[in-house]
Amino acid sequence: MVTQYEIHPYAKLFPMMQEDEYVSFRSDISTNGLRHPIVLFQGKILDGRNRYRSCCDLDIEPATEEYTGDDALGFVLSLNLYRRQLSVAQRALIAAEVSSLKSADEEASITIEDAATIMGVSPRSISSACKVVRQGVPELLDAVKSGEISISAAERISGLEDQEQKTLCNDGPKAICKAAKQMREKSRPAPKAASKPITAPSLIDAAESNPASLDASTFDTNSASDDLLQPTVKSPSSTELLFALAKDAMEQGYEAETLVGQILDEVEQGLDMQLLLFTSEAMSLLYPRLKAMSFRR
Numbered sequence: 001m002v003t004q005y006e007i008h009p010y011a012k013l014f015p016m017m018q019e020d021e022y023v024s025f026r027s028d029i030s031t032n033g034l035r036h037p038i039v040l041f042q043g044k045i046l047d048g049r050n051r052y053r054s055c056c057d058l059d060i061e062p063a064t065e066e067y068t069g070d071d072a073l074g075f076v077l078s079l080n081l082y083r084r085q086l087s088v089a090q091r092a093l094i095a096a097e098v099s100s101l102k103s104a105d106e107e108a109s110i111t112i113e114d115a116a117t118i119m120g121v122s123p124r125s126i127s128s129a130c131k132v133v134r135q136g137v138p139e140l141l142d143a144v145k146s147g148e149i150s151i152s153a154a155e156r157i158s159g160l161e162d163q164e165q166k167t168l169c170n171d172g173p174k175a176i177c178k179a180a181k182q183m184r185e186k187s188r189p190a191p192k193a194a195s196k197p198i199t200a201p202s203l204i205d206a207a208e209s210n211p212a213s214l215d216a217s218t219f220d221t222n223s224a225s226d227d228l229l230q231p232t233v234k235s236p237s238s239t240e241l242l243f244a245l246a247k248d249a250m251e252q253g254y255e256a257e258t259l260v261g262q263i264l265d266e267v268e269q270g271l272d273m274q275l276l277l278f279t280s281e282a283m284s285l286l287y288p289r290l291k292a293m294s295f296r297r
Contacts, residue, residue: 150261
């Protein structure tokens with residue numbers, strides 16, 4: 001039986017491998033053996049959770065070594081930041097958890113600003129992630145860590161009751177993104193109503209100038225369209241929605257990648273894909289020209 005080890009809190013900061021990736025990883029260990037030992041700190045696994053899981057599945061006793069440095073947290077961050085391709089949402093959530101952890105000597109905590117520098121994200125994104133850590137259910141945190149949802153979506157959902165969060169998480173990423181979109185739209189100021197012109201004054205003018213020209217059918221209320229008297233609210237076009245999302249993200253201090261996550265959420269909800277592809281192509285051509293213009297100003 002493989003020796004049982006607990007996982008150190010620092011090691012839990014980073015997500016485990018996706019299942020398909022893990023199966024290939026385990027197969028390699030089965031064929032070639034464990035290439036790198038499990039690193040222990042304070043009797044717990046500091047680095048090597050996936051290797052340890054594979055060894056347990058394969059009933060292989062893993063080789064271990066003790067961490068002897070003086071910055072266990074920095075060691076874990078350094079290894080994993082360069083091993084993995086992490087989204088802004090994942091890095092922001094990790095940074096939020098890092099900022100809440102005490103260092104090994106229990107004397108000082110890492111500030112949000114320090115965590116932002118380490119993880120390469122803005123303090124605003126970490127602030128949002130901190131709210132998710134404080135208020136989000138474990139299932140919501142797992143959805144962010146796995147890269148399934150954006151940090152902005154998770155921040156909105158974390159404001160719901162725990163059971164509502166769990167229900168959405170059980171329904172999957174699309175349900176989370178849809179609910180977050182609805183909450184975002186409700187929080188926006190209502191668009192101004194644009195009323196259609198009411199033609200009653202022109203009828204009065206016609207009646208005064210030539211009463212015989214009008215008969216009862218002119219005033220048939222049954223055939224009249226109700227929307228003549230009702231204000232209509234114009235739905236935003238796809239282009240307007242893109243600019244609105246960009247404006248919100250910039251004002252909130254989010255990174256561009258967070259905006260990308262929000263746009264992809266909208267694609268899931270039916271945003272015009274062809275328009276988005278065309279706009280993206282145009283933006284790629286426009287970007288270097290705008291940069292050049294900004295330098296000249």
